[in-house]
Amino acid sequence: MKIAQVAPLTEAVPPRLYGGTERVVAYLTDALVELGHQVTLFASGDSRTKGALEPIWPQALRLDPRVLDPFAPIFMMMARVIQRADEFDIIHWHLDYFGYPLIRLLHVPSVTTLHGRLDLPELPPLYRVFGEVPVVSISDAQRTPLPGPNYVATIHHGLPTEPLRQGTGAGGYLAFLGRISPEKAPDAAIRIAAMAGMKLKIAAKVDRVDEVYFNERIKPLLALPHVEYLGEIGEPEKGDFLGNAAALLCPIMWPEPFGLVMIEAMACGTPVVAFRNGSTPELIENGVTGFVVDTEPAAADAVHRVLALDRTRIRAEFERRYSARRMAEDYLALYRRLIRQKALGRSRVELTAVGGR
Amino acid sequence: MKIAQVAPLTEAVPPRLYGGTERVVAYLTDALVELGHQVTLFASGDSRTKGALEPIWPQALRLDPRVLDPFAPIFMMMARVIQRADEFDIIHWHLDYFGYPLIRLLHVPSVTTLHGRLDLPELPPLYRVFGEVPVVSISDAQRTPLPGPNYVATIHHGLPTEPLRQGTGAGGYLAFLGRISPEKAPDAAIRIAAMAGMKLKIAAKVDRVDEVYFNERIKPLLALPHVEYLGEIGEPEKGDFLGNAAALLCPIMWPEPFGLVMIEAMACGTPVVAFRNGSTPELIENGVTGFVVDTEPAAADAVHRVLALDRTRIRAEFERRYSARRMAEDYLALYRRLIRQKALGRSRVELTAVGGR
Numbered sequence: 001m002k003i004a005q006v007a008p009l010t011e012a013v014p015p016r017l018y019g020g021t022e023r024v025v026a027y028l029t030d031a032l033v034e035l036g037h038q039v040t041l042f043a044s045g046d047s048r049t050k051g052a053l054e055p056i057w058p059q060a061l062r063l064d065p066r067v068l069d070p071f072a073p074i075f076m077m078m079a080r081v082i083q084r085a086d087e088f089d090i091i092h093w094h095l096d097y098f099g100y101p102l103i104r105l106l107h108v109p110s111v112t113t114l115h116g117r118l119d120l121p122e123l124p125p126l127y128r129v130f131g132e133v134p135v136v137s138i139s140d141a142q143r144t145p146l147p148g149p150n151y152v153a154t155i156h157h158g159l160p161t162e163p164l165r166q167g168t169g170a171g172g173y174l175a176f177l178g179r180i181s182p183e184k185a186p187d188a189a190i191r192i193a194a195m196a197g198m199k200l201k202i203a204a205k206v207d208r209v210d211e212v213y214f215n216e217r218i219k220p221l222l223a224l225p226h227v228e229y230l231g232e233i234g235e236p237e238k239g240d241f242l243g244n245a246a247a248l249l250c251p252i253m254w255p256e257p258f259g260l261v262m263i264e265a266m267a268c269g270t271p272v273v274a275f276r277n278g279s280t281p282e283l284i285e286n287g288v289t290g291f292v293v294d295t296e297p298a299a300a301d302a303v304h305r306v307l308a309l310d311r312t313r314i315r316a317e318f319e320r321r322y323s324a325r326r327m328a329e330d331y332l333a334l335y336r337r338l339i340r341q342k343a344l345g346r347s348r349v350e351l352t353a354v355g356g357r
Numbered sequence: 358m359k360i361a362q363v364a365p366l367t368e369a370v371p372p373r374l375y376g377g378t379e380r381v382v383a384y385l386t387d388a389l390v391e392l393g394h395q396v397t398l399f400a401s402g403d404s405r406t407k408g409a410l411e412p413i414w415p416q417a418l419r420l421d422p423r424v425l426d427p428f429a430p431i432f433m434m435m436a437r438v439i440q441r442a443d444e445f446d447i448i449h450w451h452l453d454y455f456g457y458p459l460i461r462l463l464h465v466p467s468v469t470t471l472h473g474r475l476d477l478p479e480l481p482p483l484y485r486v487f488g489e490v491p492v493v494s495i496s497d498a499q500r501t502p503l504p505g506p507n508y509v510a511t512i513h514h515g516l517p518t519e520p521l522r523q524g525t526g527a528g529g530y531l532a533f534l535g536r537i538s539p540e541k542a543p544d545a546a547i548r549i550a551a552m553a554g555m556k557l558k559i560a561a562k563v564d565r566v567d568e569v570y571f572n573e574r575i576k577p578l579l580a581l582p583h584v585e586y587l588g589e590i591g592e593p594e595k596g597d598f599l600g601n602a603a604a605l606l607c608p609i610m611w612p613e614p615f616g617l618v619m620i621e622a623m624a625c626g627t628p629v630v631a632f633r634n635g636s637t638p639e640l641i642e643n644g645v646t647g648f649v650v651d652t653e654p655a656a657a658d659a660v661h662r663v664l665a666l667d668r669t670r671i672r673a674e675f676e677r678r679y680s681a682r683r684m685a686e687d688y689l690a691l692y693r694r695l696i697r698q699k700a701l702g703r704s705r706v707e708l709t710a711v712g713g714r
Contacts, residue, residue, distance in 0.1 A: 057482075071455075072479035076486045078458040098428075101435040105462045122429035125414075129433045 001335060004091040005029050006042045006081055006099065009073050012060040013047040020260055021115040024157050025094050031328035042077055056080060078102060090335045100130045109342040111136060111152065111334065117257055119145035134338060139279035142257035153334050157258055158327030159267055166269035166315040167243015173199040174303065175245035177261050180206045180214045188251035188296055190221050195300035203241050205232040243268040247306045250274035251299060266318040269311030273302045289314050358692060361448040362386050363399045363438055363456065366430050369417040370404040377617055378472040381514050382451055388685035399434055413437060431455060447692045457487045466699040468493060468509065468691065474614055476502035491695060496636035499614035510691050514615055515684030516624055523626035523672040524600015530556040531660065532602035534618050537563045537571045545608035545653055547578050552657035560598050562589040600625040604663045607631035608656060616640065623675040626668030630659045646671050
């Protein structure tokens with residue numbers, strides 16, 4: 001199959017630092033190539049891919065000091081996709097609604113993966129207008145605030161099975177990884193670890209917008225004897241950080257549509273204790289890969305129970321449910337279905353949920 | 358002719374407060390209707406027009422507190438334009454490059470007016486991609502940093518011939534109208550007025566981004582005896598403010614593509630003294646509607662010479678060169694040319710300059 005992947009230009013694919021969407025597009029593209037398909041990736045020129053790169057702008061827009069208007073290059077990309085559209089069997093978009101007006105006008109079938117939260121007030125009217133555009137949700141939970149779109153599948157993200165490897169958890173600490181922000185609730189993690197009588201290691205960055213929150217609410221807690229703050233860690237350290245952890249704590253306070261950090265932990269054989277919010281009940285299997293709880297005391301209790309879980313089984317579940325290959329195979333099945341539907345002239349594809357089940 | 362005008366959604370058409378683009382779209386739409394044409398205006402629901410309003414969002418986006426993502430409604434508008442495209446003989450876009458990928462795919466001819474500065478680094482590559490899309494510049498000077506686009510005309514803006522009326526200039530003061538910002542150089546106006554021995558009245562707003570500049574560089578000068586700071590004035594006061602002024606000072610320090618304030622002054626019979634920058638040499642006729650100068654002393658000298666100019670002649674020049682009707686007639690000639698070209702299948706329209714000459 002000849003597949004186009006249309007990525008955002010804000011970050012490279014994969015990103016130099018952060019960028020959940022660009023990471024997933026990188027994993028998907030490479031996995032599709034490994035499965036024998038021809039993939040063209042429309043992205044910034046500093047991207048690295050096993051597919052054929054169509055560079056739209058030399059450098060990721062966020063890192064390019066010359067760029068004043070980050071939308072102009074997106075429109076250049078749209079023109080390039082239109083120009084080359086007939087070379088592809090399917091075009092897979094990752095730009096939210098930016099491609100929608102074009103999608104209706106192209107002969108080639110398209111599908112769009114929605115990567116972010118969908119509880120924005122502009123989206124219901126937008127999808128009354130674009131109610132037939134085929135979209136993929138990254139969890140069933142993501143759809144909850146926005147039932148209107150033509151969801152053709154839920155397809156959970158996946159990661160490559162390397163370099164993250166099963167770790168021993170011998171460090172005996174609880175891990176908190178990601179960002180210091182109110183919705184990620186690092187303070188809850190600190191309290192849960194205290195209640196559980198275990199050490200907590202925090203590897204997280206502080207965005208500018210969260211600096212006041214960090215200084216006023218979190219920094220004082222970092223002095224507690226059971227807490228160790230590592231600051232931001234890079235990709236190479238992530239495997240050891242997660243692999244040596246007894247468990248990952250995700251006391252999230254918002255309906256996160258996915259949460260790559262949870263499957264990264266599972267890749268390291270590390271169980272996850274998370275609050276019931278967003279995708280956590282879909283990703284975590286109670287008693288197997290972790291526990292989904294509703295309160296801090298319940299989380300502290302679950303921490304003790306996860307210590308008994310089988311890390312080898314957790315890693316096996318990661319490989320079965322959250323590999324990049326599984327994600328690619330689910331998308332391939334969807335691509336075939338959409339290509340066939342378009343050929344048959346049917347405009348609405350019946351709702352199907354596929355994913356790591 | 359059946360004409361579509363596609364306006365930005367940030368402000369209403371015409372805007373409640375500021376919005377040069379939306380003002381011009383309002384004037385053009387009404388003038389085309391007055392000339393007997395059927396115009397559909399795609400804009401926010403709080404717009405007021407003599408044409409047929411197609412409301413895309415109930416309220417101007419800038420004033421709507423519910424709006425978090427101001428781009429989603431633009432994409433809803435694009436879908437609506439596509440849906441209705443075949444009802445029109447021509448589609449006139451005012452969204453910079455946002456419509457470009459669609460324009461190529463539509464059968465109906467389109468034209469885009471570029472309303473802002475064109476010295477952005479993303480634009481040359483963008484126009485290498487969209488080199489055939491027909492665009493209109495609002496002055497020849499606007500094109501200088503960006504020669505690449507397919508400019509099909511320069512069409513100067515126009516204003517309705519009412520309510521601004523010829524004034525007497527009896528107030529005997531120099532006027533500065535608009536915004537306190539470094540590129541508008543209110544400090545230069547203060548010095549020029551001092552050199553010329555005349556009073557200066559400043560009617561201008563201070564944007565948040567210019568607050569430090571205002572407090573540190575301008576506010577101290579406002580205490581000078583020949584300076585009177587009126588703060589921001591509204592549309593109803595503008596006519597008297599300009600009409601009673603002996604001259605308008607525009608010591609602009611940047612290549613402004615047009616500058617509605619200059620033709621507003623001319624509408625009041627008030628001459629303009631401006632620095633040579635951007636459109637000023639095209640708009641001002643030396644010795645008739647004002648003077649274009651290169652230094653502050655030359656400006657002070659010109660102030661005395663403009664007092665001798667004929668205000669009735671200035672108003673007549675405004676009506677001849679800068680009425681909304683003249684603007685509409687120039688656009689109609691262009692629309693006919695583009696419709697004919699498209700019908701003949703010719704993709705590149707020869708470069709023509711039309712405008713108030």
